[in-house]
Amino acid sequence: MSAPFADRRQERYGSAAAPTGVLSNAVLEGLLAHRSVRAFLNQPLPEGTLETLVAAAQSAASSSNLQVWSLVAVEDPARKARLAALAGNQRHIVEAPLLLVWLADLSRVRRLGERADVELEAVPFLESLLLGTIDAALAAQNAVVALESLGLGSVYIGAIRNDIEAVAAELHLPADVYPVFGLAIGYPDPQRPAKVKPRLPQPAVLHRETYGTAPEAAAIEAYDQSLGAFYRSEGLTAANWSEQVLARLGRVAALHGREHLVEALKKRGFGLR
Numbered sequence: 001m002s003a004p005f006a007d008r009r010q011e012r013y014g015s016a017a018a019p020t021g022v023l024s025n026a027v028l029e030g031l032l033a034h035r036s037v038r039a040f041l042n043q044p045l046p047e048g049t050l051e052t053l054v055a056a057a058q059s060a061a062s063s064s065n066l067q068v069w070s071l072v073a074v075e076d077p078a079r080k081a082r083l084a085a086l087a088g089n090q091r092h093i094v095e096a097p098l099l100l101v102w103l104a105d106l107s108r109v110r111r112l113g114e115r116a117d118v119e120l121e122a123v124p125f126l127e128s129l130l131l132g133t134i135d136a137a138l139a140a141q142n143a144v145v146a147l148e149s150l151g152l153g154s155v156y157i158g159a160i161r162n163d164i165e166a167v168a169a170e171l172h173l174p175a176d177v178y179p180v181f182g183l184a185i186g187y188p189d190p191q192r193p194a195k196v197k198p199r200l201p202q203p204a205v206l207h208r209e210t211y212g213t214a215p216e217a218a219a220i221e222a223y224d225q226s227l228g229a230f231y232r233s234e235g236l237t238a239a240n241w242s243e244q245v246l247a248r249l250g251r252v253a254a255l256h257g258r259e260h261l262v263e264a265l266k267k268r269g270f271g272l273r
Contacts, residue, residue: 008032014198014226017219030148035194037153038092040186045097049150053100053185056146057139068128069136069180070105072171073098079170086166087159087182088256096184101160101167102140104132106176106270123176124271136180147185153194157182162257164264175269195234198226200241 005024012018012032022028050073057071074080075098083101084093093099106123113120122128144154160167160182167179188194204219224240231238238244252259262272 005029005032008196011196012199013201014230017201017203017222017226019202031145033196034144034148035153035196036155037186037188037194038090038155038184039189039192039194040092040096040153040184041189042095043097043187045152045186046150049147049152050098052150053143053146057143060135060138060142062135062138063131066109066131067135068104068106068109068132069139070103070108070177071136071139072101072103072173074101074171075099082170083160083167083182086163086170087157088162090157090159090184092155092184093157093182096154096186098185099157100140100143100183100185101171102136102180102183103173103177104129104136104180106132107174110176125273126271129265129270129272133180140181140183143183151187152185153188154183154185157184159256161261164261165267168268173268178265178268178270195230198223198230 005022005028008029009018009022009032054071058067062069074083077094080094080096080099083099084090087093106128109120110123113123140156147154158181160179164178167173168177171179173179200223201219203215204223220242224242228240231240238247248254265272
């Protein structure tokens with residue numbers, strides 16, 4: 001293992017808990033170096049960037065080749081500002097030259113059924129909503145790998161779901177479509193660099209043959225120390241991962257409007273049978 005890749009591995013796990021035996025190549029080095037970028041240069045993207053990212057996204061797996069996802073590319077500063085306001089006033093949404101809003105989209109197949117005069121009985125079921133959501137996530141992650149290979153950075157915007165009805169109105173989304181998340185894209189600002197955030201040790205997430213919890217407590221304790229050090233170095237308020245999880249999931253108010261997602265999806269035309 002080369003020294004640079006060993007450094008990437010160490011960054012990703014942040015402690016002596018970094019696994020040994022991890023294979024190395026250029027693709028893996030890029031994946032381990034991923035970080036969320038929230039500070040962008042005021043620099044336009046190269047011509048063809050959007051089309052390239054969509055091509056990469058469409059190369060991801062799609063369940064039964066149904067391709068029940070779409071995206072809206074937003075570059076207009078005023079529209080980005082309005083979407084940023086709906087997503088907790090995140091400055092980087094406005095700062096990034098491109099915002100992609102990834103959609104679970106059952107409307108396209110619904111229109112296909114209407115043209116063929118065929119009732120699509122499976123569309124109102126939860127499985128179909130999951131297909132669109134999963135397909136959108138797979139496609140988006142392909143785009144992230146592609147954009148990072150081009151020297152760009154990005155950050156996912158889950159808060160786009162804080163008010164999906166308002167986002168749908170802003171983007172003129174038809175029924176049977178909902179915004180899964182946003183993705184802000186641009187050139188990372190080297191004066192405000194993003195760092196690799198350590199992840200849980202592998203014993204906390206890797207189960208062999210059957211699910212087991214024996215190593216979990218020790219792995220989380222080690223991770224709390226590692227991530228706590230990272231947070232302190234970044235001047236962040238959370239003490240460690242455990243505190244962050246308990247604060248985020250301990251109160252419904254922390255969902256920031258997403259506690260109403262089921263009702264909002266029903267208004268969007270999605271059945272949840």
